[in-house]
Amino acid sequence: MVSQVDQNPKGGVKRRDFLAMVGAAAGLAGAGFPFLPKLSVAATPALEAAPAGAVIARVGIYPAIGICRVGGSQKWFLAPELPGVPPRPEGGFKDGTSKLKKQVQRFRVYAFDSEGRVISEVTDAEAKIEWRVHLANSKAAWYGFNNPLDNADAPGLPGQQRNQYFHTREQRERMLVIDPGAVSISGVKVNWDGDSADHAMTGRFWDSVDVSLGQVRTDEAGRLLVVPADGIADSPRGAPITSFADNDGWYDDWCDGPVDATVTLPDGRVLQADGAWLASVGPNFAPEIPPISTLYDVINSMNWEEGWTDLPEGPLSFRRDIYPTFRRTALMEWVSAAANLRKGWLDIGDFSDPGYLKRLADSSADNKAFRLEVLSNFRDPNAMSQTAFIEQHLKIPMMPGDGVNHNSSPLTWFQFPKLQYKMLELWAEGQFVDDFSDATLDQVTTIDQLPVAVQPFALTEAALEPCSGGAFHPGVELSYYLRLAPLYQRHANADAEPFRIARGNRASLVQNVGMIIDFDAVTTAKNGETPPIGPQMPGDLTRWMGLPWQPDAFSCQRVVMQDDFPTPVWWPALLPVDVLPEVYYEQMMREDLSAEERVKFFENRVWWARGVPGIGYHANASYWDGIRNMINLWQEMGFVMARPGPADGQRPAGIPKTVYVEVGRGSVENRFDWQPDHGQLP
Numbered sequence: 001m002v003s004q005v006d007q008n009p010k011g012g013v014k015r016r017d018f019l020a021m022v023g024a025a026a027g028l029a030g031a032g033f034p035f036l037p038k039l040s041v042a043a044t045p046a047l048e049a050a051p052a053g054a055v056i057a058r059v060g061i062y063p064a065i066g067i068c069r070v071g072g073s074q075k076w077f078l079a080p081e082l083p084g085v086p087p088r089p090e091g092g093f094k095d096g097t098s099k100l101k102k103q104v105q106r107f108r109v110y111a112f113d114s115e116g117r118v119i120s121e122v123t124d125a126e127a128k129i130e131w132r133v134h135l136a137n138s139k140a141a142w143y144g145f146n147n148p149l150d151n152a153d154a155p156g157l158p159g160q161q162r163n164q165y166f167h168t169r170e171q172r173e174r175m176l177v178i179d180p181g182a183v184s185i186s187g188v189k190v191n192w193d194g195d196s197a198d199h200a201m202t203g204r205f206w207d208s209v210d211v212s213l214g215q216v217r218t219d220e221a222g223r224l225l226v227v228p229a230d231g232i233a234d235s236p237r238g239a240p241i242t243s244f245a246d247n248d249g250w251y252d253d254w255c256d257g258p259v260d261a262t263v264t265l266p267d268g269r270v271l272q273a274d275g276a277w278l279a280s281v282g283p284n285f286a287p288e289i290p291p292i293s294t295l296y297d298v299i300n301s302m303n304w305e306e307g308w309t310d311l312p313e314g315p316l317s318f319r320r321d322i323y324p325t326f327r328r329t330a331l332m333e334w335v336s337a338a339a340n341l342r343k344g345w346l347d348i349g350d351f352s353d354p355g356y357l358k359r360l361a362d363s364s365a366d367n368k369a370f371r372l373e374v375l376s377n378f379r380d381p382n383a384m385s386q387t388a389f390i391e392q393h394l395k396i397p398m399m400p401g402d403g404v405n406h407n408s409s410p411l412t413w414f415q416f417p418k419l420q421y422k423m424l425e426l427w428a429e430g431q432f433v434d435d436f437s438d439a440t441l442d443q444v445t446t447i448d449q450l451p452v453a454v455q456p457f458a459l460t461e462a463a464l465e466p467c468s469g470g471a472f473h474p475g476v477e478l479s480y481y482l483r484l485a486p487l488y489q490r491h492a493n494a495d496a497e498p499f500r501i502a503r504g505n506r507a508s509l510v511q512n513v514g515m516i517i518d519f520d521a522v523t524t525a526k527n528g529e530t531p532p533i534g535p536q537m538p539g540d541l542t543r544w545m546g547l548p549w550q551p552d553a554f555s556c557q558r559v560v561m562q563d564d565f566p567t568p569v570w571w572p573a574l575l576p577v578d579v580l581p582e583v584y585y586e587q588m589m590r591e592d593l594s595a596e597e598r599v600k601f602f603e604n605r606v607w608w609a610r611g612v613p614g615i616g617y618h619a620n621a622s623y624w625d626g627i628r629n630m631i632n633l634w635q636e637m638g639f640v641m642a643r644p645g646p647a648d649g650q651r652p653a654g655i656p657k658t659v660y661v662e663v664g665r666g667s668v669e670n671r672f673d674w675q676p677d678h679g680q681l682p
Contacts (some may be wrong), residue, residue: 049453050117057114059122059263060274061107062456063463064499065299067477068214068280070231070253071100072635074194079105080462081447084324086287093287093639098666100231100283100635105463107131107224109261109273110456118453124222128264130186131224135201135213135257135278136539139547140176141166141510143517144246147405148472148480150519153384154403154411158516162547163248172510178203178211178251179509179538185224191217194227205251206236213255214280224261228280229253233548233631241628244555245474245546252548255280257538258503277501279541281477282549284466284574285608286640289331289660290324291573292397293416295467295482296460301417302483303498308490311422316432318361321423323436326351326360328573329396334660335640337578337605338398338566345394345566348377352656361434368430375428381415389413400559400568401471402480413568414471417483460499468571473556476574479544486523486534504535511540550634551627554609576640578605579662585643588655595652602655608638611668629670638665 067079077089093101109129111119122129140163149156166172173179180201185191191199194215201213211232217225232253239249256279263271303309316322330351332339342348349356359370379395380388388410395413403411416424426432447455447462472480481487489496489503506529513521513532522532532540546552556570557577569577580602587593587601612629614621643661645651667674 047453047456048117049451050113050115050119054113054117054119056111056119056122056265056269056271058112058274059109059261059271060112060456060497061109061259061261061276063105063107063460064276064497065460065501066105066107066226066259066276066278066463067103067467068105068226068228068278069103069283070228070280071102071283072230072232073097073099073101076102076104076227079103080466081106081459082444082450083458083461083465085445085462086290086466092641092664093283094635094664098635102228103283104228105226105278106219107226107259107261107276107278108459109223109263118456120452121455122263124188124218127266128186129222130184130262130264131216131218132182132184132260132262133201133216133224133226133257133278134182134538135180135226135255135280136203136509136537137178137211137213137251137253137255138176138509138539138543139254139545140205140248140251141172142543143513144243145474145544145546148402148474149517149522150480150484151402151411154406154409156519157405158518159246160516161512162246169508169510169512172512173508174207176205177509177539178205178213178253178255180213183216185216185218186222187218188222189218189220191215201255206249209234209236209251211251211253213253224259226259226278226280229255231282231634233550241551241624241631244551244627247547247551250548252550253280254282254542254545254549255539256541258501258536274497274500275503277536277541279478281542281545282553283634285637286335286573286576286660287466288642289335289573289640290328290465291468291571292325292328292332292399293414293420293469294465295469295478296464297417297420298469298483299464299499301419302485303490304419304422306485306490308498311426315363316423316426317435318363318427318432319435319438322427322432323361325420325424326357331660332397332572335572335576335579335608336398336569338569339572340578340605341566342396342398345398346377346396348374348396357436361436363430363432363434365430368428371428371430375424378421378424379413379416381418381421384410394566398566398568399471399572400473400570402473404471404473404559417469466574468574471570473570474545474552476553476571477545478541481522481533481541481544484533486531487536501541502535504530504537504540506530506537509537509539511537548631550630553634554612554626554630555623557607557609576608576638576662579608579638579640580604580659581606581638581662582665585659585661588659589646591646591650598646599652599654602659606662608640608662615668629668632670633668636666636668638662 073095075095077087080087109122111122143161144159146157146159163176166175180203183201185199200215202210205211212229214228235249237249241247259276259278261273377396379392383392389408392410392413397414399414401411401413401415403409468476485491489500525531553575559568584601588598612633613626640660641663642658645655645657645659
């Protein structure tokens with residue numbers, strides 16, 4: 001079947017218009033105040049454009065870390081390339097058969113002069129680019145997950161090897177590691193239809209099952225396209241599911257590994273590009289709602305904490321450095337009941353209210369008391385005392401943290417990256433400028449419209465911005481190790497760029513640190529090999545995640561605690577918890593209903609994973625049923641997307657201009673192929 005790509009229509013949607021559509025004031029009926037994206041990276045080194053005629057001294061691949069997302073459809077769309085603007089595939093994120101479209105990561109090469117200034121992007125028109133990609137999946141040969149190992153306050157619990165009955169390295173590599181080896185590609189629109197076996201990435205599991213990890217292609221300019229796999233999980237031996245994260249005898253098709261390029265210039269010089277990394281992970285079911293802290297925020301904070309990057313010179317930008325946190329806070333109400341009803345547990349205003357936002361953007365000294373009061377409602381990652389466990393409980397966001405297994409630790413609750421919180425502290429002190437409304441910035445719709453000096457790091461930010469930055473238990477896409485300095489090239493080379501993953505050179509993709517894994521084991525070199533938290537090999541990033549990935553997506557929804565309200569939720573921005581279903585939205589839009597009836601439908605939320613544990617008269621429906629069923633049902637789950645509210649003049653008070661609605665939900669009937677025209681079923 002010929003693969004199809006969905007992209008934004010030519011010309012796209014203006015950044016301001018897009019966010020006016022998807023982020024109108026949630027609590028106001030008529031304001032329509034736009035949610036504006038940030039334009040540029042927050043605290044990465046400021047690159048400079050090279051002068052005309054500059055000579056190419058080096059080349060680099062961007063984004064430095066790219067993200068694919070699995071899907072069962074042969075249709076696909078490009079991963080985000082502009083910070084603040086999510087993908088918007090034509091026709092939505094499903095292909096009409098309940099199969100999810102794949103998110104494809106595109107990589108580009110940029111040229112720099114001898115002083116590190118950006119010259120331009122390098123395409124097939126300017127040079128010959130030979131790409132090399134080596135992805136692998138080594139989950140089954142790794143260790144089980146209990147807790148992040150780097151938290152001293154809530155120490156990680158030692159984990160055992162998965163599939164321990166294979167005990168020699170040769171056995172574990174042959175039976176448990178899915179390694180297609182490296183694949184290469186060069187030229188324009190090579191393997192565009194996806195039917196070239198030479199560009200497929202297929203490995204073997206249990207020495208008996210062929211497993212696809214995706215394929216590589218190139219676009220019309222010779223840029224690399226990495227197409228992910230189908231999101232399949234299975235057990236060759238029919239092993240049972242016994243854990244949310246660690247199931248022996250199972251495989252899935254998540255993967256990761258290095259991306260390299262050899263660039264031959266017209267003058268005959270051959271340059272090896274600074275390499276990138278690619279991780280292929282699960283879907284984002286709320287793509288227009290960014291996590292309150294992103295993976296970009298986490299790595300950016302690590303760079304700052306290590307002294308590798310500095311705070312921006314001069315006052316902060318409200319639009320770039322501060323507003324994204326407030327916007328994400330506002331959007332959380334569409335995926336979490338605890339956030340939707342935040343006024344019940346916090347005395348704070350509505351971050352989508354234009355009047356409230358105007359006060360937030362006011363840097364005057366007279367407004368300082370207000371800013372400090374707002375700051376006090378956000379959880380302080382520096383508060384690590386025992387009393388902080390109680391003091392930091394009812395703070396933003398109402399999400400569990402890394403150390404949820406330690407009931408008296410502040411790490412029971414979600415922690416902001418320290419740089420993100422530092423920005424809020426500087427904001428509260430008034431060290432920022434109000435650049436919230438900038439008509440010039442609002443005109444940017446594609447990465448190519450940005451100044452060339454901004455483009456490389458903007459690509460990296462755009463790739464990582466939709467990814468969850470915590471809590472890492474173990475996480476949605478990737479985990480806590482990405483906040484640890486030894487994972488990066490900069491740790492050993494002060495001249496290396498931020499965000500570049502360090503490259504390992506082990507003889508095997510299997511790594512054995514002993515019978516159990518703890519922080520000492522992952523940070524200490526043994527048997528002549530670099531430690532796991534150090535230079536990386538193909539498969540090293542995704543090996544820490546749940547096996548298979550689908551049970552963890554279901555199991556981490558709500559965390560039931562003694563309090564009736566609020567209920568903490570896991571990762572709601574990517575795996576929604578409480579949603580407005582499409583059928584309620586349709587009733588809300590009916591003009592023949594009374595205002596009270598329409599508001600009643602609007603105010604009701606349902607569980608996103610409803611029906612997954614079982615439907616009908618399932619007296620035994622349970623958590624375990626749910627994590628088993630999600631392996632087959634994940635593509636039936638709905639996406640939370642922006643939809644227009646009732647028209648002006650017909651909109652009841654309390655319903656906003658724009659709402660976020662669960663759409664595209666399929667059937668969770670496992671017993672037979674139920675279709676809507678079959679009518680209601682138990």
